[in-house]
Amino acid sequence: MSAPRYKILVVEDNPSDVELLRLAFKQAGLDCELTVIGDGGDALDFVRRHSPADQPPDLAILDLNLPRRDGVEVLGGLRANPALSEVPVAVLSSASLPRERARVEALRIRRYIQKPSELDEFLKIGGQVKELLRQEK
Template sequence: MERVLRNLLIVDDNPADVRYTEEMLKEAGVECDRHVVGDGVKALQFLRQRGEYADAPRPDLVLLDWYLPRKDGQEVLAELRADDRLAGVPVVVVTGSRLEAEALRVESEAADACAVKPIGADELRRFAERLGGARRLA
């Protein structure tokens, strides 16, 4: 059965970065339902379908900012991977520093990929196709 990217969770506390990511997804031709949360606690609530996110869909791909309020990306990723129900959700860790992204690629086996902000349309399309199962539309 072919996987299709239906639901994308963007975890980022910077509204400008979220808007840019959404613009790049459109430019890349990646069509899916996009969900946005602004901190690590809300990300875990969304993923675990708790509280206001009780009806949240399971994301096919998570774009996870490394620096978040309340719980940072490292904590979110560790909890996600420790949860048997969520361990298989693909995660792209996003950071603002190229050096940090390189270090994360080496150090973090839990992330499926790492990227530097801002993520361009082509890179987002590759992540969506490779990790989220998206079919290219254009």
């Protein structure tokens, strides 16, 4: 397989959704390596400790509802780290409250994906992410 291997940071506390994402990527034929962090606090630590020596991820997929620290804080930490500030971010969130949604839309993000409740819709996310990564290259 000559397709580039993508590194994707997934900050998502729900393993079920992580499984669905893997399935979606697999079905979309996306060759990727996922770094999954299931806790807002850990994710914030991760993005702060990330050094320029480490290879930055090609994409960060953030859930908003996270234990300890929420996705917006994680995003703030990511943007604050020069080594990561250019990483494209997609927010993958459940049907969010309008207030949160307004908060997120004010941030510089690539895409806001609402977690669909239909399986087929969810699986389409694989194709959308693949398209996004191709644009970034």
